[in-house]
């Protein structure tokens with residue numbers, strides 16, 4: 405298939421729309437309906453770093469089907485979830501309704517977040533877990549994050565590490581090889597018929613365009629947007645299986661290299677405050 409990375413927005417949106425029914429089946433959503441204290445593994449992982457969000461006004465950028473957004477609402481935050489996938493937001497709204505949590509859902513490209521939601525209205529922006537890899541220009545993203553926040557407001561992101569995203573798919577010889585860009589480029593096209601959850605039917609829209617951003621590109625983009633990084637922690641684990649047989653499931657829905665996991669920073673948590 406001849407795919408132009410410049411068509412990333414429509415390609416990625418179609419791809420994400422086509423993942424939604426599979427993710428609704430495969431994500432562990434049932435406990436949200438039966439246990440009002442249940443939180444997603446992703447939000448639970450970062451509870452020691454997140455601090456108190458009760459009473460704060462938060463926006464979750466690229467909220468997908470809402471499991472983390474609902475979890476933040478359960479911690480007492482007044483949440484808005486933003487995503488460019490209408491089916492994802494329909495699923496998110498159904499989850500929030502069934503879970504008994506009040507969340508506002510907004511459909512928009514993340515680059516239009518501040519124009520759509522208004523400037524300076526939020527105490528915090530939450531995002532990550534496979535969010536930055538869909539955005540071509542991290543500076544434009546950081547400008548939106550900063551514009552959404554009031555002065556003193558903060559960004560909280562747990563994200564796949566840019567080193568992780570350089571790695572090839574699992575090879576027969578089990579070597580992990582740096583195959584893809586570490587620095588920001590015009591985008592890398594992949595055709596992937598299956599998402600990161602188990603499902604039988606292949607995806608109807610398998611073409612995607614991925615973007616990586618180095619740590620310094622992310623840090624500098626935030627600084628230039630008026631944000632000061634106040635916490636940065638790298639983790640050996642990541643909340644999805646990002647390396648096939650080379651990874652194993654450990655506690656709390658996290659995956660880690662099966663052998664010598666200290667070789668790889670698989671994810672990070674970053675907090676930054678608007679100056």
Ligand SMILES: C[S@@+](CC[C@H](N)C(=O)[O-])C[C@H]1O[C@@H](n2cnc3c(N)ncnc32)[C@H](O)[C@@H]1O
Pocket residue numbers: 416420421466467468469470471472486487488489492512513514515532533534535538539
């Ligand atoms: C891997 S998910 C994020 C993880 C999510 N927190 C979860 O619950 O698994 C990536 C999300 O980004 C959204 N997305 C990708 N590109 C976007 C864009 N340009 N603007 C807004 N949303 C986007 C997709 O629709 C998808 O819901």
